[in-house]
Amino acid sequence: MSLAQRFAKLSVRAKAWWILGLIIIFALVVILTVGSNYYNNFSQRLADKTNHIIVLPPIKPISFSLGLDLVGGTRLVYSADVGNIPESDRASALASARDVIERRVNAFGVSEPVVQVNKSTARGYQIVAELAGIKDINAAIKMIGETPILEFKEEAPNQPAATSTPATAEVTTDSGTSTVTLTPTETSQNPADIVWQNTELTGKYLKRSVLQFNPNDGRPEVALEFNAEGAKIFEDITTRNVGKPVAIFLDGYIISAPTVNEAITGGKAVISGQFTVEEAKLLVTRLNSGALPVPISLISQKTVEASLGSQSIANSLKAGLIGLLLVSLFMILYYRLPGFLSVLSLLIYGFTVLAIFKALPIWLALILIVIMVGLIFYTFNDLKIFNGTLALLFAIIGILLFVYALKPVTLTLSGIAGFILSIGMAVDANILIFARTREELKQGKSVSQAVDAGFKRAWPSIRDGNVSTLITCLILIFFGTSTVKGFGTTLFIGISVSLFSAIVITHTLFVVILGDWLEKRTWLLGVRKAKAEGAEVGESNK
Amino acid sequence: MIYRIIQKRKIFLTLSTLALAAAVLALIFWGLNFGIDFTGGSSLEVQFTNYQPTIAEIQDSLKSADLHNLVIQPTSNSYILKFKEDSETAHQAAVGDLAALAAAHDGASFKELQFDSVGPSIGQELKSKSFNATVIVFIMIIVYISLAFRKVSKPVASWKYGLAAIIALVHDLLFILGVFALLGHVFKVEINTPFIAAVLTVLGYSVSDTIIVFDRIRENLPKSQEDFENTVNRSLNQTLTRSINTSFSAILALLAILFFGGSTIKDFALALAVGIFIGTYSSIFIASPVLVIWDKLAHRAKA
Numbered sequence: 001m002s003l004a005q006r007f008a009k010l011s012v013r014a015k016a017w018w019i020l021g022l023i024i025i026f027a028l029v030v031i032l033t034v035g036s037n038y039y040n041n042f043s044q045r046l047a048d049k050t051n052h053i054i055v056l057p058p059i060k061p062i063s064f065s066l067g068l069d070l071v072g073g074t075r076l077v078y079s080a081d082v083g084n085i086p087e088s089d090r091a092s093a094l095a096s097a098r099d100v101i102e103r104r105v106n107a108f109g110v111s112e113p114v115v116q117v118n119k120s121t122a123r124g125y126q127i128v129a130e131l132a133g134i135k136d137i138n139a140a141i142k143m144i145g146e147t148p149i150l151e152f153k154e155e156a157p158n159q160p161a162a163t164s165t166p167a168t169a170e171v172t173t174d175s176g177t178s179t180v181t182l183t184p185t186e187t188s189q190n191p192a193d194i195v196w197q198n199t200e201l202t203g204k205y206l207k208r209s210v211l212q213f214n215p216n217d218g219r220p221e222v223a224l225e226f227n228a229e230g231a232k233i234f235e236d237i238t239t240r241n242v243g244k245p246v247a248i249f250l251d252g253y254i255i256s257a258p259t260v261n262e263a264i265t266g267g268k269a270v271i272s273g274q275f276t277v278e279e280a281k282l283l284v285t286r287l288n289s290g291a292l293p294v295p296i297s298l299i300s301q302k303t304v305e306a307s308l309g310s311q312s313i314a315n316s317l318k319a320g321l322i323g324l325l326l327v328s329l330f331m332i333l334y335y336r337l338p339g340f341l342s343v344l345s346l347l348i349y350g351f352t353v354l355a356i357f358k359a360l361p362i363w364l365a366l367i368l369i370v371i372m373v374g375l376i377f378y379t380f381n382d383l384k385i386f387n388g389t390l391a392l393l394f395a396i397i398g399i400l401l402f403v404y405a406l407k408p409v410t411l412t413l414s415g416i417a418g419f420i421l422s423i424g425m426a427v428d429a430n431i432l433i434f435a436r437t438r439e440e441l442k443q444g445k446s447v448s449q450a451v452d453a454g455f456k457r458a459w460p461s462i463r464d465g466n467v468s469t470l471i472t473c474l475i476l477i478f479f480g481t482s483t484v485k486g487f488g489t490t491l492f493i494g495i496s497v498s499l500f501s502a503i504v505i506t507h508t509l510f511v512v513i514l515g516d517w518l519e520k521r522t523w524l525l526g527v528r529k530a531k532a533e534g535a536e537v538g539e540s541n542k
Numbered sequence: 543m544i545y546r547i548i549q550k551r552k553i554f555l556t557l558s559t560l561a562l563a564a565a566v567l568a569l570i571f572w573g574l575n576f577g578i579d580f581t582g583g584s585s586l587e588v589q590f591t592n593y594q595p596t597i598a599e600i601q602d603s604l605k606s607a608d609l610h611n612l613v614i615q616p617t618s619n620s621y622i623l624k625f626k627e628d629s630e631t632a633h634q635a636a637v638g639d640l641a642a643l644a645a646a647h648d649g650a651s652f653k654e655l656q657f658d659s660v661g662p663s664i665g666q667e668l669k670s671k672s673f674n675a676t677v678i679v680f681i682m683i684i685v686y687i688s689l690a691f692r693k694v695s696k697p698v699a700s701w702k703y704g705l706a707a708i709i710a711l712v713h714d715l716l717f718i719l720g721v722f723a724l725l726g727h728v729f730k731v732e733i734n735t736p737f738i739a740a741v742l743t744v745l746g747y748s749v750s751d752t753i754i755v756f757d758r759i760r761e762n763l764p765k766s767q768e769d770f771e772n773t774v775n776r777s778l779n780q781t782l783t784r785s786i787n788t789s790f791s792a793i794l795a796l797l798a799i800l801f802f803g804g805s806t807i808k809d810f811a812l813a814l815a816v817g818i819f820i821g822t823y824s825s826i827f828i829a830s831p832v833l834v835i836w837d838k839l840a841h842r843a844k845a
Contacts, residue, residue, distance in 0.1 A: 069806070079663065141630055298630060299661030308587075308655045315804035323798030327791045334787065413807050414736055417799055421814065424795030425747075428788045432754070435784040461757045464690050465750035471682050472746025476739055479675040481668060484739040491743065 015382075016511035019375065023505055026371050027348045030355040033364070036061040062358045067412030067486065070313050072306030073132040075482075076141065078296040080117075080125040085294065094125055096204070097294040101129055104143050110134050127296060137303055150203030150287060151249040152234075153196035154241050194257075196247055199237050205230025209287040211280050212270070220280035222271045222287070231267025239263040255283070316416040323420045324350065331427055335434045337524040341509040342430035342502065349426050349501035353419060353494050356401060357409040365405035372497075373398040375504045383456050383507075393463070397470075397496045404493055415486035422494025428465065429502035432458040434525075441527045448514045450525075455507055462503070466495055545782065548775040551831035558713060558828055565720020568727070574719065575726030577734040580669055582662035583611070584628055586654065588640055589620040593650030595643060597621075603643040607635035615730065617805060620655055628659040672738040679742050683749050684708060690753060691760065697770055698837050706836070707752045710821075710829040714748045715741065717820045718813065725812075736810040744817025751789070751825035755781050759830070770837045774830050782826065789822040 007015065032039055036059045043056035068075050080097060082090045094117045105113040114130040134140055207227045214221050226234055237246060238260045247257040248271060256271045275283070328346065331339035355368070376394050380386040409415070437454030445453065473495070476488025518524065547554075578585050595603075597614045600621065604612065609625035609632060616622075623636065637654055644652035660668075687704040718741055725731035758777040766773040796818070799811040 077664065079661075138630070138634060300628070300664045301630070301633075301657065301659050303654075303657040305653065305655045307653075312804050312806060315802060316807075319798045319801075319803035322802055323795040326794040326798060330787075330791055330794060413804075414739065414810065417803065417807050417810060417814075420795050420799055420803075421743075421792060424792035425788075427791050431784050431787045431791070435781075435787070439780065457761075460761075461754045464753045464757055468683060468686055468750040468753060469743075469746045471686060472679055472742055475675055475679050475682065476742055479671060479678065480739060481671070481735050483735050487736070487739045487743075 012511060013514075016508050019378070019508045020512055022371065022375065023348070023508060026368070027351065029364070029368065030348070030351040032059060033062065033355040033358065033360065034351050037063075062360065064354075064358060065408035065410045066309075066313070067410045067415065068130055068132055068302070068309075069304045069413050070309045070316075070411065071132050072304050072309040073130065073134050074137045074140070074301060074303040076129045076131070076144065076298060077300035078127045078129070078144075079299045080127050080294045080296050082125055082294060090125075093294050094127070097296065098127060101127060101144055101296075105129060105131060105140070110140070126299075133306065137301075141298065141301075150206065152199050152201040152237065153247045153249055154199050154237060155244050156195040156197040158195065194245070194247075196249075196254075199233070199246075201226075201230060201233045201237060203287065205233060206287060207267075209284050211277075211284045220275045220277045222275070222280055222283050224269045224271065224287070226267035226269075228267070231265070234267055234269070235263055235265050312413055316413065316420075320416065320420050320423070323423055327424055327427060331430070334526070335430075336526050337513075337518075338430070338434045338437065338506075338510070341506050341513075342427055342434070344509060345430070345501040345505040346423065346426060348505055349497055350423065352497050352501065353422070353490075356405045356493050356497070357411060357490070359408040360405045362406060365402055369398050369402045369405065372401070372500045372504075376500055379504045379507050380459075383452070383459075385456055385459055390463075393467070394499075397499070401493065401496055404489070409489055409493070410486065411490075412483065412486040414483045415490040418487040418490035419494055422491050422498065425469070425491075425495060426498035426502060429458070429462045429498060430506055432461050432465075433502070433506070438525065438527055441522060441525060447519050447522060447525065451510050451514065455503070459503075462499070466499060469495055544776065544779050546775065547778050547782075547827065548771055548831055548834050551827075551834065554827035555831060558824075562713065562716050562720070565716045565723070568720045568723040569716075572723045572727040574723055574733045575730060577732030578624065578658060578660045578665070579734040580665045582628055582660050582665040583624065583626045584633060584657070584659040586623040586625075586633070586636060586658075587617075587620050587656040588623065588637075589653045589655050590644055591651045591653070593644060593647045599643065600640070603639045604636060607632065607639050609636060628661050630659075633657060633659065668735055672735070675738065675742060676745075679745050680708070680711070683711065683745065687749070687753065691756065698833055698840075702833065702836055703756050706829045706832040707749055707756070709832050710752050710824040711745055711748055713824045713828050714744060714817065714820050718744065718817050721816050722813065731809055731812075734809075736807075737813050740810055740813035740817060743814060744821050747792075747818055748821030748824060751785055751822055752829045754784070755825055755830055756833075759833075771834050774834050778826060778830055785822050785826055789818050792818050 007018070010018070039056075040058055040061060043058060047055045078101075080094060082093065085093050098115050098117050102113060102115040105115065110131045110133070112132065114128075116128050118126045118128055129144060131137075131140055205226050207225045207230070209222055209224050212221055212223050213219065241260045242262055243260065245257045245259045247254050249255065258271075271283075324346070328343040331342050331346075333339070335342065352368075352372075360368070373394055377386065377391065380390055433454045436458045437450045440450035440453045440457075441447065470492060473488045473492035476484050477492065480488060522528065597616065600614055600623070601612065604623075609623075609627055611624075611626040613624045614621055615624075625632070625636070627633075641652050644650045684704055687707050688701060691700040691703045693700070722731060722733060722737070726733065755778060758781050759774055762773050762777050762780075763770075766776075768776070793815050796811045796815040800808060800815065803811060
């Protein structure tokens with residue numbers, strides 16, 4: 001006999017116990033995922049106290065991703081002017097502008113900056129930079145806003161009458177590594193007197209630059225490395241300028257104008273000017289961050305001081321716990337035993353939603369979602385209201401939840417508000433079910449019949465009611481700004497999970513505790529038995 | 543016991559008409575107090591310790607920064623400054639002046655808690671985005687209701703359920719806007735993007751509330767021996783407890799945010815709470831009575 005057949009032969013109660021076991025495992029997994037740090041601390045202390053006799057396996061901790069308004073930091077929105085860039089090059093220009101800003105921000109020492117390009121409606125492109133935990137925002141804004149332009153120039157054909165002798169620079173070639181050392185020609189013709197013209201080579205072709213020290217005299221110098229395309233252009237330029245100077249301009253200022261002795265292949269060069277270590281370092285940073293291929297201007301910023309952020313976390317936590325407490329009290333006082341069951345479901349609900357907010361490893365996300373969707377299908381099949389539409393609905397919800405479980409949901413103030421609101425809304429399905437169960441009880445049904453009918457009859461309303469809120473959430477997610485998006489996302493996840501907790505978990509708990517003892521104590525469900533026998537509460541009562 | 547809600551519909555419809563008239567007047571005369579998300583400009587929250595300057599002192603200290611439309615609002619432990627300029631230069635000038643104000647007093651210190659700036663182009667964009675989202679929510683709701691009620695045709699056509707739900711939605715929308723026009727006028731409460739999220743959520747919530755009542759009507763109609771009016775009234779009574787309890791639990795959660803969640807999120811929670819309250823009211827006292835009135839009008843036309 002296969003496992004499935006054996007399971008099918010079990011009594012209703014025995015099946016419910018098995019399902020309950022699965023739910024308990026599920027609950028343990030989500031609780032451990034959410035409280036991974038607490039668990040690790042606890043197991044550490046336990047091991048210390050018992051002289052490492054009891055050693056619990058550690059869990060890899062996953063942390064929540066907190067938004068800027070909770071950790072403090074700044075969000076800068078730049079508009080990118082792509083007016084002068086041909087349509088076909090815009091995407092790549094914006095992408096490289098994004099990279100440049102990211103490099104500049106990295107140089108500033110911000111951990112995990114987020115820089116992204118947004119196509120805004122009708123008004124062109126925006127580049128958004130989110131810098132968490134940054135202290136000196138003003139300096140960061142300056143750093144990002146600066147547009148150092150690195151250019152390589154050659155002598156224009158029409159020079160003013162030469163005022164000095166041709167360059168006598170010393171250029172050495174190390175053919176082995178194709179590294180060329182160019183030494184500025186300060187003794188020769190003053191570079192400022194030369195009329196320069198642009199070459200195709202710009203900072204765009206620079207792969208990277210590093211600070212190094214001249215092995216001979218220990219002076220700091222800056223090594224440049226071009227990408228393949230840049231190396232080719234550099235070779236062309238040096239070929240046609242043998243015996244002539246080539247100048248390196250940064251932000252329109254000449255920083256070096258060495259003379260080329262022979263064509264340089266391999267795409268590597270060294271600028272050895274009269275640098276101090278500090279100057280060379282700065283130059284490397286600026287060269288690496290490169291020039292912005294697109295002019296940008298700051299159009300919006302949102303800055304939150306770190307202490308305000310931690311205050312917000314404390315406030316939200318307090319509001320969440322008080323909200324949970326109020327809703328739980330209300331449910332227990334009003335619905336008694338079923339209310340208590342719904343509070344148990346609500347607790348598992350809370351931990352499940354919080355677990356989905358974290359970036360879960362794929363196997364864990366898969367297990368959680370498969371258990372949830374599987375149990376939903378099982379419960380609806382058990383209630384005999386399973387059909388294709390329902391399967392499709394939960395398949396879609398399951399896939400969306402899976403996607404959200406894989407990536408971190410950035411928690412912002414509005415996102416947490418969405419979560420707290422969803423605690424209040426999560427009991428909606430239970431309220432519908434319990435109200436229906438009471439009605440059925442009053443019509444004289446037994447408790448187990450009434451519970452069964454309550455779940456069955458309440459489902460169309462639960463579905464119609466929640467689907468419209470889910471649709472609204474999806475619209476908020478797709479059309480909103482980041483605040484609105486955060487709220488829509490957490491509310492969406494919350495309501496989706498509530499369908500699982502309020503129906504599957506509550507139903508299973510109900511089936512497990514149902515029995516003769518409960519039939520005699522209908523006051524636990526808020527209905528007096530005497531009334532249940534009377535018919536006066538039945539149909540028409542005007 | 544059964545509440546005669548439908549029978550007393552005139553009371554509720556009159557109440558709502560009066561409330562909506564007041565809301566429209568408030569919107570016309572006071573308008574909505576749009577925040578910087580929509581108008582563009584800056585909002586700066588600062589905190590002084592060991593020294594609480596008066597508003598006039600802050601104003602004086604900011605003279606050199608030359609900020610336009612400067613508004614200073616004291617909160618329990620900070621000051622919120624709003625001004626028209628959105629540039630970083632204006633921001634730094636203001637912060638510099640305020641730091642100088644604190645430095646002029648012994649032992650006082652100054653901290654910038656929060657700064658938001660929105661350029662006019664972004665404000666424009668947010669406006670159009672919000673408008674689009676609202677329109678799409680309305681369209682989706684109409685589509686959803688007409689799908690959900692496509693099988694109901696007697697005695698009221700299915701599209702009339704949809705239209706009744708939309709009337710309730712417009713009722714809710716006007717009411718919230720009216721309340722916030724009043725709050726904006728009296729308490730300087732501003733409309734920013736979170737408010738739009740709150741309104742859209744309330745629209746979704748209100749329609750789900752209405753759908754649950756309509757679902758019950760749909761379920762009762764085929765087996766009912768009463769006329770349409772009484773069937774609707776009985777359905778309303780059957781769903782009444784649920785409607786109130788669901789809203790009550792959602793409002794409990796929102797009250798927790800309102801009182802303990804901090805000042806930043808207060809207006810948002812308030813908009814949601816007001817909206818959920820009125821959404822529940824309209825699904826009970828507006829949407830279903832409208833259905834019944836429609837049915838009566840149709841009968842009168844036939845007669």
